[in-house]
Amino acid sequence: MEKDEIKRLNFLLQIYLDVNVDKDFSVLSKNEDPFFIINTVGQLVYVNDVCETLLASTIPELLQMRLSNIFISTCLNETQTFFFEKGHEKLTNFDSKISMKNGTVMDVNVTTFPILFNKEVVGSYVVLKDITLIKMERELLSEKQAVAAELAAGIAHEIRNPITAIKGFLQLMLGEYKGEPMYFNIVESEIARIEVILKELMVLAKPIKKRDEKLRIRLLLDQVLTLMESQVLLNSIQVEKRFYLSEETILGDENQLKQVFINYIKNAIEAMPDGGKLLIEGSISAEDQVQIRIIDQGCGIPAEMINRIHEPFYTTKEQGTGLGMPVSYQIIKEHKGDMNIISNLDGTCIEVSLPIVY
Template sequence: MNGTGAVWSACFLLLALLISILASYTMFNFTGNLKRKNNQFRVFWLAGGAFVFGVGMWVKHFVGVLAEGDPIFITWSMPVSLLFTIFFSLMAFVMLTFHNVIRYRLLVGSLILGFGVTFMNYFSVLGQPIRAPIVEPSLIVLSLLFLFSGTYASLWLAELSGERFNWLASLVLGFSVFVEQLLGSKGLEIEYLSPFYGASVDKMSQDINLLTLIIGLGMLLLLVSTLFTWYIDKRMNQMDERYKLLVENSLDTIAIFKRDKWVFVNEAGLRMFEAEEANELLGASIYAFLRPEDHEAVRERMHNLVITGNSGPLEQEWFTLKGKMLNTEIVELMTTLENEPAIQVIIRDISERKKNEELLINSEKLYVAGQLAAGIAHEIRNPLTSLKGFLQLLASGRKDTGTYYDIMKSELTRIEGIVSEMLMLSKPQVYDLSYHDVRSSMRETVTLLETQAILHSIMIETDFGPDPLWVYGVENQVKQVFINVIKNAIEAMIDGGAIRVRMRRVDDTVQIRISDEGPGIGETQLSKMGQPFYTTKDKGTGLGLMVSYKIVDNHQGNIQVDSQLGSGTTFEITFPFRYPETNSVKKSG
């Protein structure tokens, strides 16, 4: 080889080494992005890394062949070797993602990747027009040992140190594949067929020009890929930094659990759980900070996250390292960490809020108790005043005591009614439950209130429907609900009108609609409907509707009120429809 040829050979060798290192570096940049927490481009990073590495090894191989001064023919083996190298590289990178699944994944991955590089070198050469090659086994074995050792070492460096040592891992891998090709070419003596292989000089020139174009395009692709990964990596690092600042400066605890253990917690979490250092939490089981009775529920909830993806917000009690009880609100999200499933949680301390809620509830209880006491005192004081006055009249010897006794009895009955209503609200009473047709109760109610309605120029229109409407409960109480609602409607309709009663069975419920043509009820008043002692009437106690709501609720029913100012109000009362049992039926009248 003359001096000019030696210089070109050295340049080609140096270029082949640089291509190997550059392809390895670009590949490690692609696959390194798989370690990011929120990885939505997993397939892109895997396929991109395999493609860039395969193209780089392919271009490196032909530059190395040019350095050796061997002839190159454009044959079918060239694209086939490229495709197989990309395929084996992809399989190797996929193998590396099986953390804690395959025990020797680094070893297996390095063997697959090394096999892909070896396949490229030997298949491309053996696919040329050659005679039977002469093999030097010792050099071949040495080249393979060097390649597989370097491949394993580079993958180990990239796995252990991440982006900080990507260049070192790239140098090791690039140098290993470069040396493997040099030693392999020495260990495989090739005798080519006729230099032209039946082709003309023009054909040889075309093949060389095409190869030069392929190598140039490959180099351009590597450079563009390197710049692209550098830019993407820079942008993603900026996003990671912003995310890190957001997490670290959050007032809520942000933590990550993997296999039921703490693997990450921010500063707010250390303060919340009274830890001085992160190591006091990291690696510890999360169940050590939970009540024993919550373990099964938490375990099931985390298991279901694989399907649901997230849960919460929900309340959860925790213990700190010092044994303090925390009331928290928690949100759980499924994520990945180092290519493994993990759970990210956001924990907010609501201990103070719970205390304030308890104080507020106690305050509301005292307020309601005060309202109740004031209402009872007011309602009972009036008849007591009358009773006191009549007792004084009796004591003075006045005549016509019969009338006095009737009035006093009426006042005592009024007091008894108020006390009975309060007892009904206080706790469930023992009643005689029976099956009855509520149409009968409504008929009796309409008959009872019809005279009062006529006096107020009101017509009560009824539609009881064709079928029995069976309800299981206390008939007198259900009747009391109807009386309260219709009586309120009569009192509200000062200008007369019509009250419409419609009763139907809807699916498994009995529906009673009572509509009036009164002035209607405003939204503010409607929201307070059923509260104790809230009434819009001058002489009302507010207990009637409150008792009605309680009765319907005790019968597993519901009351809905719809009202429009100036148009009237509609009460919709529903009870569960219950088929009567034998010998337990009270027939409708």
């Protein structure tokens, strides 16, 4: 890249920083996410306090560094950067290694996504997570899920029999009753709701065995959007599809994956009670993964909620069960995929990655 071009892009990046980050605004929480911002040649131009702690260096020290001063050389490309190599016009996620001050090496998970200004990529956000901490969090979540699964199996077993009896007698009573059926209808609908909850509990307790078949992911997403068309129209939602996909296939259970995407799209619709734009993106990553992003324009999800969103029974919805997100996450994991959430005051992006099969 020519020097004049670097200067021009750095100038645009500085304008972006002055307008956004320096005025206490960021697409990331300054208190929760360890992140820094780099320019197009890998120079650090902004570092938040949490990242300063993670890297054990002061902010002034870090602002004198490039990526080559932080990451071990084998993790970088010839230009001593990595986000251009990974695909600079989209969010990417990968594992890497950091050389610490004390000579040790820290394994980190890196998420990068571009800073667009005047329709040009002028830099990139770089979010870091200590892989050791990620593993501890996953182990803790796994323990919680195991307890929840045991509890779910017990609850479902104890409730299923009396619910079946109640439903049967209600049908008999309906046949003999000649008055206003409204109360019976309410009871019947509530019983149906309990049965839905029991079904989700059993998915947590003992995941339904999936029927593996080759699925065209683009066709599956189109079918899901067709199913959701009425809800989209009723809620004044404008759907935009950006599919950079053709005939790519994944291996999985069609019904389970539809359940996942219906759940995420339904959540996105509920996040925009006054209408808005819903963006559905589909693309291929360098790691032979299909990446599906569901992006809404809602009020966002607080960081403390994102940290608990996969906990069974955790919900802020008045009519929610708190099982939709953990069940969906479990299905994705059963399909050897992953899910990531990025959220701010401008909306939420749910990204699902699934392996391509040939």
